[in-house]
Amino acid sequence: MKRSKTYLLALAVLVALALRALAQEPAAPSAPGGVHEVQMTAKKYEFNPNLITVKKGEHVKLVITALDREHGFKLEAFGIDQKLKKGDPTTIEFTADKVGTFKFQCSEFCGFGHGKMKGKLVVEE
Template sequence: MDTKRRKLLCWGAAGMAALMAGARAAAADAPRIQVTARKFQFTPNPIVIPRGVDVILEITAVDFMHGFSVPELKFRTDLMPGRVTRIPLRINHAGPVDFLCDNFCGDGHEEMNGRILVTA
């Protein structure tokens, strides 16, 4: 099974539908937010985005194949070292949305999490 198909199956139907809706909605000029993943942190943290606005997270893992999982949105992907992973995103409710690394990356892994703050 190719990598793209395997990732689609890992996301599940709800996560894939949300991602595809975000991808269709994300305009070419959507703001891009640079995020770095490294043992054992995401930077910036928190990530602040406005409610109902298309943004694109551009996440770069610098030292390891980290995971990026947003349980509330039923979304996850792998972050390959040295590559930018682009995630179109629109969250239509205000408040916090938690995310975490779900690929074990060593002692301290359990602290590798973050929050998206969605402003009203």
């Protein structure tokens, strides 16, 4: 008799723990629809940072300043191709609505290293 009581008690504790874990789960996705702002610079021949990681569903706001001359920011997967005027912060906004790794690159010919001026946007689940 005593054994089955202990067993029931253990079961009740397990059920309580499981319910608590389930109740906490929906809180996990960090701020759906939140704004993710990144300050960036562009110069011959690099973007800094050149690796941007965001979460799916976030509204991404890139504020990019071209330091040495005019450059461009092309993120084809999200239909973005924006000129970056020298010394003038340009804001580019989009919603990261798909998961994956997407390349971006300079879209304004800026010299012999232009073809290597690129980076990656990683959108995580």
